[in-house]
Amino acid sequence: xxRYALKVEYHGAPFAGWQRQRDQPSVQAAVESALAxxxxxxxxxxxxxxxxxGVHALAQVAHCDLAKNWTPFRxxxxxxxxxxxxxxxxxxxxxxxxxxHARFSALERRYLFRLLMRRAPATHMRGLVWQVPRxxxxxxMRSAARHLVGHHDFTTFRSSIxxxxxxxxxxxxxxxxxxxxxxxxxxxxxxxxxSFLHNQxxxxxxxxxxxxxxxxxPQDVKSALAARDRSACGPVCPxxxxxxxxxxxxxxxxxxxx
Numbered sequence: 001x002x003r004y005a006l007k008v009e010y011h012g013a014p015f016a017g018w019q020r021q022r023d024q025p026s027v028q029a030a031v032e033s034a035l036a037x038x039x040x041x042x043x044x045x046x047x048x049x050x051x052x053x054g055v056h057a058l059a060q061v062a063h064c065d066l067a068k069n070w071t072p073f074r075x076x077x078x079x080x081x082x083x084x085x086x087x088x089x090x091x092x093x094x095x096x097x098x099x100x101h102a103r104f105s106a107l108e109r110r111y112l113f114r115l116l117m118r119r120a121p122a123t124h125m126r127g128l129v130w131q132v133p134r135x136x137x138x139x140x141m142r143s144a145a146r147h148l149v150g151h152h153d154f155t156t157f158r159s160s161i162x163x164x165x166x167x168x169x170x171x172x173x174x175x176x177x178x179x180x181x182x183x184x185x186x187x188x189x190x191x192x193x194x195s196f197l198h199n200q201x202x203x204x205x206x207x208x209x210x211x212x213x214x215x216x217x218p219q220d221v222k223s224a225l226a227a228r229d230r231s232a233c234g235p236v237c238p239x240x241x242x243x244x245x246x247x248x249x250x251x252x253x254x255x256x257x258x
Contacts, residue, residue, distance in 0.1 A: 011087035034082035048247040054239035058095035108248040118184035136212025142216035155228040158197035209235030
């Protein structure tokens with residue numbers, strides 16, 4: 001039974017998250033339904049990460065097992081046909097080893113968070129960014145972010161319902177860049193780690209926004225991390241600015257020979 005890796009892009013607004021849920025739409029259910037149109041099911045697929053309701057993906061990775069040998073191109077085309085009109089697309093596909101796993105074979109996850117700084121309501125970017133009506137102090141936010149990079153107990157920055165066995169995580173990078181878009185100035189937060197805790201990224205970005213607004217100092221973020229107490233966290237920002245931007249594997253199943 002061949003196994004396939006799927007690179008999945010989706011707009012998270014219509015869904016209750018990636019994971020299949022009773023009586024609520026999910027990205028997983030949409031992909032499994034499309035698979036069932038190709039081969040009799042039920043189908044169960046695994047993913048690199050379980051994004052929450054409203055969170056988007058540029059490059060989620062999932063795997064599926066099928067009875068038939070498909071060429072990756074034909075499989076992705078067939079799935080995209082049956083995924084319509086859901087805002088979900090298979091942007092790449094590859095056949096992988098039978099023991100390859102989208103979650104357990106992953107070496108790193110990358111997230112992007114987009115924050116739009118403008119007072120006028122967002123129109124074209126609505127649902128795709130977190131909008132704040134003020135200009136933020138990027139230098140202060142970068143200073144605060146440096147306290148979070150490395151191996152730490154992230155109890156302060158994880159959801160109270162997080163099911164991870166340990167709050168210890170290594171945040172490999174947290175970069176903040178400012179860019180001009182057609183809608184206005186955006187801050188892009190790029191985070192890299194082998195794995196993340198539930199709500200870790202949104203907790204971090206929400207706290208750093210307080211630093212940018214002048215309500216917190218960079219030292220306050222260091223103290224909050226050291227407190228190892230969820231109540232010490234700043235506000236958790238909304239989901240619509242968050243994107244699962246990539247998952248790294250070695251070897252990369254989607255690599256193409258040049």
